[in-house]
Amino acid sequence: MIYKNISIAATGLLAGIVLYVLTAIPLLYALLAFCLMLPACAFIIYRDLKWKELPVIISFLSLFILGMSVGYMRLHYAMLPSQTDLFSYIDAKSKQISVEGVVVNDPVLRTNVETELLLSVKKVFDLKTDNWVKVNPVTVLVKIDKTDTAVSTFFETLSDTEISGMSLQIAAVFVLAEPPLNPGEFDYLNYMQRNNISAFFGCGSSDVRFIGRNDYWSFSGVASILKDSFIQTFRRTIPSPESRMVSSVLLGTRRSLDNAEYNGRKIQDIFTYSGVTTFINSSGLHIVILSLLLYTLFFALGFKTEHLAPGIITLLLLFTLLSGARPSTLQAFMVTAIAIAVFSYLDYNIRKSAIIGLSVTAITLLLYNPFILFSYSFMLTFGSVFILVAVTPPVMRWLNMLHGFTLIFFTLYYGLLVFVLNIDAQFFIQKDYLILVFGLAWIIIRISRLLNNRFPVMWSISFSSFPTPIKALIAFSFVFQIGIQIPLSAWYTGLFPTSSLITLVVTIPVIGMVLIIGTITGVAGLIPVIGHWVALPFGASTYLFSRLLLIIADTGSTILQSPTLPKPDLVWIAGYYSLLFILLYSFLTLPYIKAIFFRINNRLNTLIIRALPVFAGAAIIVTPMLINVTRSEKELTMILYHADKRSPVSIITEKGEAGLVIPPTESFNTNAISTGLRSEQGTAISTVFTSQVNSQVLSDIQTLAKTGFKPSLLLLPKHLSEEVQNEPDNGIATAYVSFYNFSPMTKMSFAPRGDEENFMHLQIFDHKIMLVHTLETGEMSDDSAFLASAELSDLSLLVLPEIETAEEFENARKLIARTDASSLVITNGQSKYSIALLNDPSVQKMSTYLTSRSGALFCNISENSLKIDTLFNIRKRKEVIIRSFLQ
């Protein structure tokens, strides 16, 4: 009963946090619910202890509402401004502050010259008294720039995981965290809120002083020594890059794979595209694997369950510290340790123990920091374990029902889905295609069942007759895909590693072997004097399995592409999981459905009823085809990104196809573009439209391709074909045009010859949009070529670059005076001329947007309207937490 109570309370807590995010129910109601439910729950628990049960619905509702009210109030409390005395020590003029504290995380290397640390501040320098004073410990984020060339190695040290646990003294400057201006940019506000970070400081690496290590002889100190020893053993017994891989898999040294390559590809990319990264690095599942390994080992040695639990938990803790104690690992450790303790002492089975472990950990962590609910590591760790526990049994059940032709056809269907996904993810995103996918499944089931009836001998081939480990492996990898990989890939990375659909069945046991033999190698290396020689054969075995893992991952990700998935919204995710659970657990309702259908069939045993399933299948298949044939474009989305000078623009059709307009520029923000496209359901860039190509732009396009958005066509102004001798060699088809119909409703035109770098036109439905790239055209007279060719009448939207000179200001005014555009967008808009333009009488009648004030712009364009939304408005609408959730 404990597990039910705890799991329901934990679910309520989660629901309470989500409820706070989505609604604005007065806190009083939550408080009232808490006061009512607390005694009710106490009574329920008392009755349970007396073995007197109340109806399930009463206990369920009471505990759920109690959890929900607690979650709601906790988040409300967490949203209140943090109370810290740290700010009183910041110098009012220079914003400087000197702090001393311990690094509490692995450093995050944002760029090669910028790293970030989380510092738990213990002391602060009081400028008034000229003394170091103790303060209540608070966590601050410190951004360290590599400002000093003299002690460059010190910056490297600060960027290394070794720095975790060190005491540092930092002379920093207070930085005001600001919201991002483009989609995909790092959101410091949310990050700080999620992690209970009180302040954001910045400093150079020369401003940091190393004080010492606090915990050298502590448990984590021992772990650190062991970690060193393990890595040294790997260095001496396993060739690179396998040694780096083992270190990364086993010890979580993420940076060890930096620049490591295999077959000319970065190993990190190979792992990302093959889905291995999710499995080994972020989910904490290696802790679960290790706990199973340790349990088997101790059990084999004759330990009883209740005796081996403390030993396993201690070793897991050591391993957690050994592997850097990242959030996912820590969470996995907590879940596993509680589950082992419950399993050993409270006589619950593994499944219930895991549920208790999950629930207790979730309650503990969420009460400590409710924002953690929306973090990737929390979702991945908890999702992995929960999905394993909750989804594997029904999946196994369904798979066990596969016999004969059903099994054969299901396997072929699965292969077909992988193949289709490899071609285009849109088949699984567009509703009509999705219906087709389900319809095909239905038809296949019907046909295979008919064949089974005709050839009963095939029934003996069944999934249930497979050996148990194989069954478990297939079921687990299937569950991992549908429960974790698909939704979280869509949510966070946007890349779906298709190859993992095939290779995970093999990679899971190989990773397990790497973990096991890698650990043996590391342990063997601890033997004094001869350790490395003893470890050598085991290292060679580890090398073999690591190489195998590399080969599988590399081959899989080379053969199968990783399509880009659009960013789903909360409703989509909720719908996905709801549908998943309904489908998987629908067997519970089968007897009732059967009873109804069979009664109908008994009464109406006619040919029509008999043929109904076939008709239904056919209808399901035909309907989407009809929809697709008759469908016309109704709406498009255009995104104007924030940039310093000129905005890149992307246009996304309803089918998720995107076009990208790159203004003449040195480089553009690829991360913002890929995130923006995904947020508007874009999954592929078919066309890049630019009037100027340089090596940096081509490099950026390649970077974009890595995120899954590899453009297929590069369009340049027609006249350039006469000037360019050699087409740019970038693996993308290039064409020279004056205009291009991106979609039936979208026409993109370069400016006439001579002005092609100055502006371009877009016509979406009947809305004309002018993108001005530069106003540095000299003085613009009324009869200037620019104005003559600009087609300024009937404009709906005018997009101007940042105005940096008086001349540009004048040109902008003249341009505006000639148009009747209702909306004006100025890229960036921080310059005084841009601000001055806003005060111009001709501009004041227009709707104006500065990207530096509103963030990127999202224009929803339909036949009758052009609506402009801003990133800031979207963030505001989604409230603070949703903001972090959607980033």
Added chain:
Amino acid sequence: MPLKKRVIIIHGSGLLFSEALDRLIRFPDIQVLYSHGTYYFKSVDRLIIRRLLAHPRESRIITTYQKLLIARMLQASLSPVSTPRGAFYEYNEDDLHYLFGSFGLPFSYFERRYRAELLHQRAERELKRTLQKMDQLIPGLRTSNGILLHEDEIRKKFGNNPEYSDIYTLIKSIQLRYESGTSVDSAVAAAFTTYRLIESHDRGEETLQYGKSYVYDFVEYYEGLCSLEKHSPAYLYINNIPPCAIPELEKDLHYLKSKGVTLKEYLVNNCSDEESSLVSRLHRDGLIKKTNITDSEISSFASENSARMAVSEGIFPVPGANTLLSLINKDNQTSITEYNLLQDVLCSPIPVIEVVETIFKSIKTDNLFRSVRGKKWLQEIQRLNDFHASIEDKFLKSVYQLFFRSEGSSLDGGQDEEFNILVVQAVKPGKGRPHLTVGEAAYYYKRKFPDAQYLFYCIGSRLLFFKRLRLDSDWLNPYELMSQIGAPGDGSEIASPTARPAENLNYPRQIIGNVGSLNFSRFVLYLSFILQSVLSSSAVIKNRSEYIDVLQKQRIMKIVLFLLLCFIMGLSILFTNDDYRLDIIEKTNSNFYNPTTISTGE
């Protein structure tokens, strides 16, 4: 007037070969109901259903029966009914899918109907030959005079006959399911009664023949006597059932008399005054023709009472009888050893009737233990013991003993009584090992825990089997007890009364919903609560589970082997792979983890 058959009643349950055969022949007419994912069978068919559905595709003949049964189940599922009430044996559709998915269990109505028809046709076709064989077998079970063969004679005749071997094996396994065993005292008493009957008639005009003139039958005391009507016209000989244990003795006897069945002889032992007066009255009324109730001395052993009756009839003494009486009284060490041996035989899967007949035949010649050893029974018992030893860890995984102290009842003249119940979690021998019957499990626990009197053999909280371990234990009435533990109607099975605890309205589903080995102790606690309230006595729970790791050596060997394999594999790579050289390792790792000494940054 037809000759009345003598029916010698043995306390316990069992099924004759001919009866088991009859059940198999009538099996195609078995009734199945389907409601909300569960198939319901008549409770009396439970054991044969369990036997046939024990393992998929176990043998050709069983597979044929399985096809037939599954066809019937599929047909039943096409016409679902509302949940039937009363005692039914339930079989879950999940289990059917899990175990018999390979038989084809489509979901849709028409496919299912088609499949059911197909399976039925196939089963009928395959069974046709088998049923023909069974029909041929029936006359073979009797002599030319129509006398039913002894069980051991049937074994000799058909056990090694290749034509009938599969049918014979199936029937024996079904018999085994129904066999509950009996006490040494009951078996010897039955043998003495047979001897008396035959000897007394030898001197008369006719010789009694097994199957024609006399037969054995089983009765569990709580079952009542009405079921014996099937022998009409007949004389009954009962010698080991306490009068008060038969729920409605007088009514049953009146009923039987009306049906032409007379209780010719009723020997009682350990009788209270109340029982004594009841039996005396029934004797006076003519419902009991002969009884020992008026004897000056009544032994507590049924066999001694029967022997005294033989002495009074001038039949005894004979050497074998003295040996058996000495054995019953455990007069010396040899007697004790032989008593234990006989007890083992009676509790083992050897048919009770065969044992009783063997005892009977040895009375004159005094060669019981030569016969026992000559029949290879001991090898069978040893084989069973060896198998039990191999899965002893599973037997002892979840074992609890409930000790009850109950204040005096009518049975013992108001004295305080102590008794105990062994509650165990059902044993799953593991894949590839033969299925374990409740009788086999009881045989093991009886030997392992000689002090245990009753056994509750629990398949989770779904099904609980009741077994008497000490066959002289008459304290509990399983019918009443099972209906209290389970749902109304539970406990009506004869061979091993069952209950469905989870179906009890007061069952704490939220606290102990799915009972497994881990929460079995909580289930035992729940049972103790129920038993305490039903029996009005206090209970003490003792955990008798033992942790036996029979696979520990194998596991350690596996770990060692794994390490050895890794080591050898590593060595082979070390010596054969050109990429794996120390210099290459050092060179390729030169840039990996060269930790910079943490400077002060100054």
